[in-house]
Amino acid sequence: MIAGPNTSRGARLTTPQEYFDRFNEPLKDQDVVLESPNPALQQELEEIVNQMHDRPYGDMEVLVLDDLGQRSDIYRDLATKLQDAHQVDTVVVKSPDLAVIVSDELTRAQIESLQPPMSNEPNSAVALRAMPQLLDEDPVPGITMVGISGIAIVVAALVTFFQARRSAR
Structure with missing residues (x-):
């Protein structure tokens, strides 16, 4: 979890580098980071990520942000920076209205089939839990x-x- 001002209350982050600078260190130490502290959600997401190790995602990190209305390219660039910096296979960046996935383990068709339904689900735990079922469908x-x-x-x-x-x- 991140201590400090919530971006929805403070200055809004607008570039991938600003997000990266803020969340790079916390994600080095844990697989799941929430912008706003929520111990119950943190635990639930960590359990989901642990259950997904048997799936085709490889090593995975999840970043849950509070921002609404951000552009997908900002989150995609952020996810790519995090993936490169932490040498993980899959990074999910989820906000209430957007989900972006960058992965060396998933095909482009799989990623494109996951992102719309996950973006439409505001609850990050529900969206993340749906990933295996969505992958089991014909992309x-x-x-x-x-x-x-x-x-x-x-x-x-x-x-x-x-x-x-x-x-x-």
Whole structure:
């Protein structure tokens, strides 16, 4: 947890470097850091992160911020800086209205499938807990449909081939 003024009450951080300067040190010591102290949420998020070690996230850090309306590129750059500085596989930056994930372990399609539903969930614990279920879903449902269509085309071609062969006799 971070001691000091809450950015919503003090000066708002506006650049990735300002966020990094504020949260880099605390994240060196722990996997989960909250901008505003909340021991119950801290414990819950730490338990969720510990349970996710068996999943494909690798080493993971989570930063929960209070800011509303921040641009996603600011959080993405922050997550990238944290990932590089701490040499972790996955970093999640979550605010009430935004979730950004940077990961060497997840594909781009997986990350893009996770971020919208996690952004729409204001409760960071609920959003983080949903990550495994969201990953278990087909990140690109169209791929399944293309596969089924491909199989149907092959079957139709085979049926047509054998019928043409049969009628040629």
